[in-house]
Amino acid sequence: MPKEFFKELSDHKTPPTYKYFDGEAWKVSLSGKTSDIISPIDGKVLGKVQQVTFVEIDRAIERAKKAQEEWARVPMIKRTKPLHLAADWIREHEKFLTRLLIQEIGKTYEEAKDEILRSADMIDHFCHEALHLAGEELSGDAFPGYDQTKMAIVERVPLGVVVAISPFNYPVNLSVSKIVPALLTGNTCVFKPPTYGSISAVHLTEIFRIAGVPDGVLVTITGEGSTIGDYLVTHKEIAMVTYTGSSEVGRSIATKIGMIPLLFECGGNNPALVLPDTDLDATSTEIVKGAFSYSGQRCTAIKYVLGLKPTIQELVPLVIKKTKTMMRIGNPKDERNNFGPVITENAAHEIEKRILEAKAHGAKIVLGGKRDGLFVEPTILTDVKPTMEIVQRETFGPVVSFLEVKSIDEALSIINASEYGLQASIFTKDEGTGIRLAQKIGVGTVQVNSKPQRGPDHFPFLGVKGSGIGVQGIRYSLEAMTRFRSIVLNSPK
Numbered sequence: 001m002p003k004e005f006f007k008e009l010s011d012h013k014t015p016p017t018y019k020y021f022d023g024e025a026w027k028v029s030l031s032g033k034t035s036d037i038i039s040p041i042d043g044k045v046l047g048k049v050q051q052v053t054f055v056e057i058d059r060a061i062e063r064a065k066k067a068q069e070e071w072a073r074v075p076m077i078k079r080t081k082p083l084h085l086a087a088d089w090i091r092e093h094e095k096f097l098t099r100l101l102i103q104e105i106g107k108t109y110e111e112a113k114d115e116i117l118r119s120a121d122m123i124d125h126f127c128h129e130a131l132h133l134a135g136e137e138l139s140g141d142a143f144p145g146y147d148q149t150k151m152a153i154v155e156r157v158p159l160g161v162v163v164a165i166s167p168f169n170y171p172v173n174l175s176v177s178k179i180v181p182a183l184l185t186g187n188t189c190v191f192k193p194p195t196y197g198s199i200s201a202v203h204l205t206e207i208f209r210i211a212g213v214p215d216g217v218l219v220t221i222t223g224e225g226s227t228i229g230d231y232l233v234t235h236k237e238i239a240m241v242t243y244t245g246s247s248e249v250g251r252s253i254a255t256k257i258g259m260i261p262l263l264f265e266c267g268g269n270n271p272a273l274v275l276p277d278t279d280l281d282a283t284s285t286e287i288v289k290g291a292f293s294y295s296g297q298r299c300t301a302i303k304y305v306l307g308l309k310p311t312i313q314e315l316v317p318l319v320i321k322k323t324k325t326m327m328r329i330g331n332p333k334d335e336r337n338n339f340g341p342v343i344t345e346n347a348a349h350e351i352e353k354r355i356l357e358a359k360a361h362g363a364k365i366v367l368g369g370k371r372d373g374l375f376v377e378p379t380i381l382t383d384v385k386p387t388m389e390i391v392q393r394e395t396f397g398p399v400v401s402f403l404e405v406k407s408i409d410e411a412l413s414i415i416n417a418s419e420y421g422l423q424a425s426i427f428t429k430d431e432g433t434g435i436r437l438a439q440k441i442g443v444g445t446v447q448v449n450s451k452p453q454r455g456p457d458h459f460p461f462l463g464v465k466g467s468g469i470g471v472q473g474i475r476y477s478l479e480a481m482t483r484f485r486s487i488v489l490n491s492p493k
């Protein structure tokens with residue numbers, strides 16, 4: 001039973017106070033401080049999480065460092081065993097974890113369930129791929145002046161202690177996508193979950209522990225990023241930081257971290273370019289899903305749509321109509337609803353402010369625009385100009401803007417002028433044109449005839465410019481969490 005399974009995690013009061021995991025045991029922090037996790041659905045305190053101290057971070061990192069050498073010696077096939085088991089436990093507790101995620105971050109039923117099951121599948125896929133991770137052997141004779149008496153054995157070796165920081169919108173999936181490749185490649189991991197999402201994340205940690213991840217190999221510390229984040233990422237004993245979150249925080253921490261590898265997935269402000277030949281009916285469906293799933297709180301959400309005037313004029317009424325029919329706003333605990341609240345009052349306020357600013361600068365609100373507490377209506381703006389803040393900065397909520405352009409070249413230059421570079425969509429019946437235009441867009445991934453999205457998870461996933469550093473995706477993440485060690489063999493003279 002989940003309650004029995006997760007019995008060590010909290011004091012089981014109402015609301016429960018959760019502990020942090022120091023690598024060996026669940027502990028109450030010496031700080032005596034906790035953070036309230038408030039459900040965005042009803043404003044009730046769902047639980048409290050520990051705010052760890054710097055001393056506790058030191059001890060956690062020390063423990064992870066000590067455990068790393070031995071963990072790196074565990075054969076790869078054996079490292080996969082507890083992780084496969086963790087995937088099975090996640091599936092076993094899917095209903096419980098789905099409900100928890102709905103309560104904690106306001107995801108709708110389908111979205112939450114998908115996150116949980118996809119995380120289990122991702123773990124298994126990581127384990128399979130890790131078995132094929134290999135270095136290489138090179139012969140000197142490929143370069144002028146050398147022959148076969150010189151060769152290099154290029155091994156892939158772990159980095160050491162990897163710090164993993166995940167965002168609130170996928171607290172399970174984007175934690176798994178960091179912890180699991182780190183562990184499989186022989187690193188140990190200090191995991192700092194998002195404050196909103198910590199409750200789901202401590203449950204995930206417990207699953208790894210019960211599945212047999214050894215002491216010290218995974219440590220989970222909770223606390224507010226603004227308080228402990230800088231201390232953690234600048235700690236001298238860490239070997240890598242893998243972070244997903246906003247570009248603002250990403251930029252700030254990237255400038256403080258020293259000379260260690262960084263794997264960063266940051267904000268997205270993703271455009272969709274709609275060509276005149278497009279099937280507008282199908283495209284409008286993709287735009288609605290792309291803009292409003294999880295109330296627009298996805299790094300891969302569509303944030304603005306560009307097209308020639310006749311295209312936009314025909315498209316907007318279709319998108320309005322589809323939004324009204326497809327989006328069922330309401331309490332996400334009711335499985336019939338597919339559009340819930342945003343994460344916090346601050347977030348709702350910021351989204352509302354951005355909408356009103358756009359309006360003040362000449363944009364028209366043709367649908368939505370209002371909010372009731374944390375429920376922000378799906379909002380469609382037209383007459384939007386590329387200089388407006390709503391186009392310049394990621395608005396992490398359910399707002400999509402429509403921009404009329406005079407030419408496709410103008411659309412490309414607006415897209416390429418962006419500070420962000422996560423994904424872009426091109427909608428056209430002509431796949432050749434889609435490819436040609438995709439090659440002119442400076443983002444990590446261009447989707448032809450689909451909304452932006454992460455996955456399937458073995459595809460590379462990356463942001464350029466303000467949207468990230470490095471590449472994630474099953475094999476890419478595993479590789480990123482290793483370094484090369486080159487041993488050059490020279491035949492005895």
Ligand code: NAP
Binds near residue numbers: 166247299
């Ligand atoms: P956020 O506020 O930037 O926080 C992200 C993570 O960083 C959280 O765990 C946060 O902890 C932590 N943090 C905050 N300040 C820190 C500091 N000084 N040092 C170290 N860590 C610190 O982002 P969010 O609101 O959780 O997530 C939404 C953002 O993530 C959006 O911009 C979205 O586009 C982006 N995102 C990107 C991707 C991608 O793959 N590109 C995927 C998902 C989300 P606390 O929660 O305790 O503050």
